[in-house]
Amino acid sequence: MTPWNISGTGCGTPVCRISSKRFEVRGIHDRVGSEQQDMTLDSVSAAQRMTSRDLPDGLGPAVDDWAADLDRTTRSGKGMRSALFDAVYTHAGGRDEAVRAAACQALELLHEAFLVHDDVADGDDHRRGRPNLQGRTTTRGAEQGLSRETAAHVGMVGGLLGGDLLLVAAMGEFARLPVPAPVLHRAMAEVEGAVVASIAGEYADVHGAAHGEPTTQEHALAIGAAKTAAYSVTLPMVLGVVLAGGPEEMIPPLRETGRHLGTAYQVVDDVLGVFGDPAVTGKSNEGDLMRRAPTVLLAFASTTDLWPRVDAALGGTDAGRPGPDPAAARALLAECGARDHALGIAEDLVTAARAALDSPAVPHELRSALDPHLATALERTR
Incomplete structure (x- = not known):
C-alpha cells in the first residue's frame, strides 16, 4: 500500500492534494435536517x-x-455497510x-x-x-x-x-x-485483511493518544484508513464483487474508492467528536480532546502559532500543567483553522473517491447507486 506523502497543508499522493482555495465550512454539527436517511437493508x-x-x-x-x-x-x-455491499453485489450480478x-x-x-x-x-x-x-x-x-x-x-x-x-x-x-469454497476462501482473505487493519489502526490510535504528542497529518490519515475505511467501506464493496462473481477489474477502483471515502468518514467523525452536538451525535464532544486523540485537527493545530495555547487547553504533556479545558480547546481549534482544514481534507478525499469510482471498470449504474454515500459523507451530523 502506497503511503501518503504530505505536502503543505494537504494530503498528497495517492489520496489528494489540497489546493490553496478556501473551503466552505458546512456546519455539519448544526444541520440536523441534512442528516442522511438510515440505509439499513437488513437490521x-x-x-x-x-x-x-x-x-x-x-x-x-x-x-x-x-x-x-x-x-x-x-x-x-x-446500516451503511450492508447498503454498500448490496449496491455492489446487485450491480456486479449477484442474485442469491x-x-x-x-x-x-x-x-x-x-x-x-x-x-x-x-x-x-x-x-x-x-x-x-x-x-x-x-x-x-x-x-x-x-x-x-x-x-x-x-x-x-x-x-x-x-x-x-x-x-x-x-x-x-x-x-x-x-x-x-453459502458460496462455493474457492469464493469463500477469497472472501475470508478479504475479511481477515480488513479485521487486521482495523485492529492495528485502533492500537495506533490508542498509542498515539496515550503518548500525548501531536501526530502528523500523514499518520492521522493512515490511522483513519486502517481502523475505519478498511472494514467499514472497502470491505463491503470488495465483498460485493467477490461474492457476486463479478469482474475482477472492478475491485481495484472500488478498493481505492473505499479507502478515500472511509478515511473521509473518519475525518468527519473526528470533527463531530469535537464540534458535534452530543444530543445529535449521541456521544460526548469532549472525549477525543481529553485523550488527545491523534486526529487531523490536532495535527494541523500543532503547526500553527496557536498550538501552545491549544496544548495548554488540552492539559499539556508536562507534569504540573492544569487540567484540560475542552471548551477552550474547541474554541482555539476553530480559531486556528483546524476545523476548516479538516473539513477541507474530507472534501478532497470525497473528490478523490469520485475520481477513483469514475473508472470504465465500474458500471454507470453502480456509480449512481454509490453516489448518495459520497454525497452524504460531508453532511453527517452523527
Whole structure:
C-alpha cells in the first residue's frame, strides 16, 4: 500500500492534494435536517445476535443481565455497510438472496463488534445517545455495591468480552456464507485483511493518544484508513464483487474508492467528536480532546502559532500543567483553522473517491447507486 506523502497543508499522493482555495465550512454539527436517511437493508435483530440463549446455562443472572445489555446496546445503526455491499453485489450480478442477507448480517455484526471495542479503547460509556455495554455493566456493578474502581473494571471487561462475542459471531457468519469454497476462501482473505487493519489502526490510535504528542497529518490519515475505511467501506464493496462473481477489474477502483471515502468518514467523525452536538451525535464532544486523540485537527493545530495555547487547553504533556479545558480547546481549534482544514481534507478525499469510482471498470449504474454515500459523507451530523 502506497503511503501518503504530505505536502503543505494537504494530503498528497495517492489520496489528494489540497489546493490553496478556501473551503466552505458546512456546519455539519448544526444541520440536523441534512442528516442522511438510515440505509439499513437488513437490521440484525435481537434473535440473530449473540444473546443469552446462545450462552451456556447455569452461569448465573449476572451473565444473563450482561447478555441482555449487549443486546440492548447493539440494535440501531445506519446500516451503511450492508447498503454498500448490496449496491455492489446487485450491480456486479449477484442474485442469491441467501448470500446477500448473510453477508449483510455479518458486516453489521462486525461493525457492532468494533464499536463496542472502540468504546472500551476510548473509555466511553455512551453510544447513540444512551449507555453502551461498558456503561451499562459499570452502572449495574455500582448499583450492586461494587466500589467505583471495581465497577469500572468489571464494566471494561464486560465491554471487551462483549465485543469479542460479536466478533466471533461475525466471523462465524462470514465463514458460513453459502458460496462455493474457492469464493469463500477469497472472501475470508478479504475479511481477515480488513479485521487486521482495523485492529492495528485502533492500537495506533490508542498509542498515539496515550503518548500525548501531536501526530502528523500523514499518520492521522493512515490511522483513519486502517481502523475505519478498511472494514467499514472497502470491505463491503470488495465483498460485493467477490461474492457476486463479478469482474475482477472492478475491485481495484472500488478498493481505492473505499479507502478515500472511509478515511473521509473518519475525518468527519473526528470533527463531530469535537464540534458535534452530543444530543445529535449521541456521544460526548469532549472525549477525543481529553485523550488527545491523534486526529487531523490536532495535527494541523500543532503547526500553527496557536498550538501552545491549544496544548495548554488540552492539559499539556508536562507534569504540573492544569487540567484540560475542552471548551477552550474547541474554541482555539476553530480559531486556528483546524476545523476548516479538516473539513477541507474530507472534501478532497470525497473528490478523490469520485475520481477513483469514475473508472470504465465500474458500471454507470453502480456509480449512481454509490453516489448518495459520497454525497452524504460531508453532511453527517452523527
